[in-house]
Amino acid sequence: MNIYQKIKQIISEADGVLIGASNGLSIAEGYHLFADDAWFRERMGDFREKYGIYCILQGMAVSYSSEEERWAYFSRIIKEKCLQDEPTQIMKDMYELVKxxxxFVVxxxxxxxxxxxxxxxxxxxEMEGKLTEMRCTKGCCxxxxxxxxxVLRMAEAETDGRVPERLLPRCPKCGGSMEVNYGEYSSFQGKKNWQEKAARYQGFVNRMRGKKLVILEFGVGWRNQMIKMPFMQLTAAEPHAKYITFNKGEIYxxxxxxxxxxxxxxxxAAALREIVKVG
Ligand SMILES: [Zn+2]
Known part of the structure; x- marks a missing residue:
């Protein structure tokens, strides 16, 4: 039995599957937050030049002088990298394995x-929020x-790195500006939406106590404290847990x-294809 057949068998016998994913999965899908890659140069070249930024993440940290410029940057990224017409084969294969x-996914x-x-x-x-959601900048609620x-309206109407003022999203409660609901882990911990999701994650883990739990970890760095550390602890604590980590060149x-x-x-991508193909 090869490694892919073995993984397929472990999943088929499991009571539950916990998936964890971080930056390495994004990169495998072609979304590279830290790279001055061909896509960034071609599609974000105007921002790259104007603001001296060399990757998506740097552009997210710029303090833009206007909302029109900030949303121009974010709406283009979100339209091209988040709102895909079709899920990638990686995501289809992953879903196929656990559907x-x-x-539970973290x-x-x-x-x-x-x-x-x-x-x-x-x-x-989504522990750090997601780019497809927005919140009031002031945090009125x-x-x-x-x-x-x-985003689609703004991205469509953007010219010269600005979106029209009339298309800027407004907070339905206070009328103020909006920002993407994405950022540092620590900035979310007090939020209702985040806490509800965290409670569902904990509920899943509790439900799997003593059962055959398979943990599938995709592209999570070896020092990761948010996802990898708790996964390794859970594997150690649970007698029937299995821990399967996918990370090219960085298995820990x-x-x-x-x-x-x-x-x-x-x-x-190749590993998931192989596992799905096992009969
Ligand atoms: Zn508000």
């Missing part, structure tokens, strides 16, 4: 690619709103859980 199972990725691929909204926890329509499995773990040091 019949009791599953991710620090903000591009919101899980739900469009079929994952239930109630089973996905805890509400978050989908930004899809506003502590000695204490080696016997319950599999490291897949392969391209994520």
């Amino acid at each position: 019949e199972k009791d599953y 991710t620090s990725n903000g591009e919101d690619h899980f739900i469009p691929a079929g994952f239930e909204e109630e089973r996905v926890f 805890d509400e978050v709103y989908p930004d899809r329509e506003a 499995i502590p000695d204490g859980i080696q016997g319950k773990s599999i490291g897949v040091d392969q391209d994520i």
Whole structure:
């Protein structure tokens, strides 16, 4: 039995599957937050030149002098990288593997690619928020709103790195400006929407106590404290848990859980394809 057959068998025998995903999954899907890659140069070249930014993340940190400029940047990124017409094969394959199972997804990725691929909204926890939602800049309330329509309208009408003022989204409660609901983990912990999702994650973990839980981890760095650390602790604590980590060139499995773990040091897309293809 090869490694892919083995993983397929472990998933098929599991009571539940916990998926964790971070930046390495985004990169495998072609969304690279930290790279001055061909896409960034071609599609964001005007912002790159004007603001001296060399990757998506740097552009998110710029203090733009106007809302029109800030939303021009974000609406273009969101339209091109988040609001895809079609989920990638990676996301389709991942969903295929778990769709019949009791599953839960926890991710620090903000591009919101899980739900469009079929994952239930109630089973996905975006720990750092997501770019497809917006909130009141002032924080007059805890509400978050989908930004899809506003983003598409703004991206369509953008010229010279600005969107028209009349298309800027406004807070339905206070009328003030809006910003994307995405950022540092720590800035979310007090928010209602975040806490509800965190509680569902905890509920899933509790429900899996003593059961056959499979943990699938995609592209999470070895020092990651938000996702990887709790996964490794859960694997150690749960007698029937299995931990399967996918990360090309960066597999880290502590000695204490080696016997319950599999490291897949392969391209994520290729590995998922192989697992799905196992009959
Ligand atoms: Zn408000």
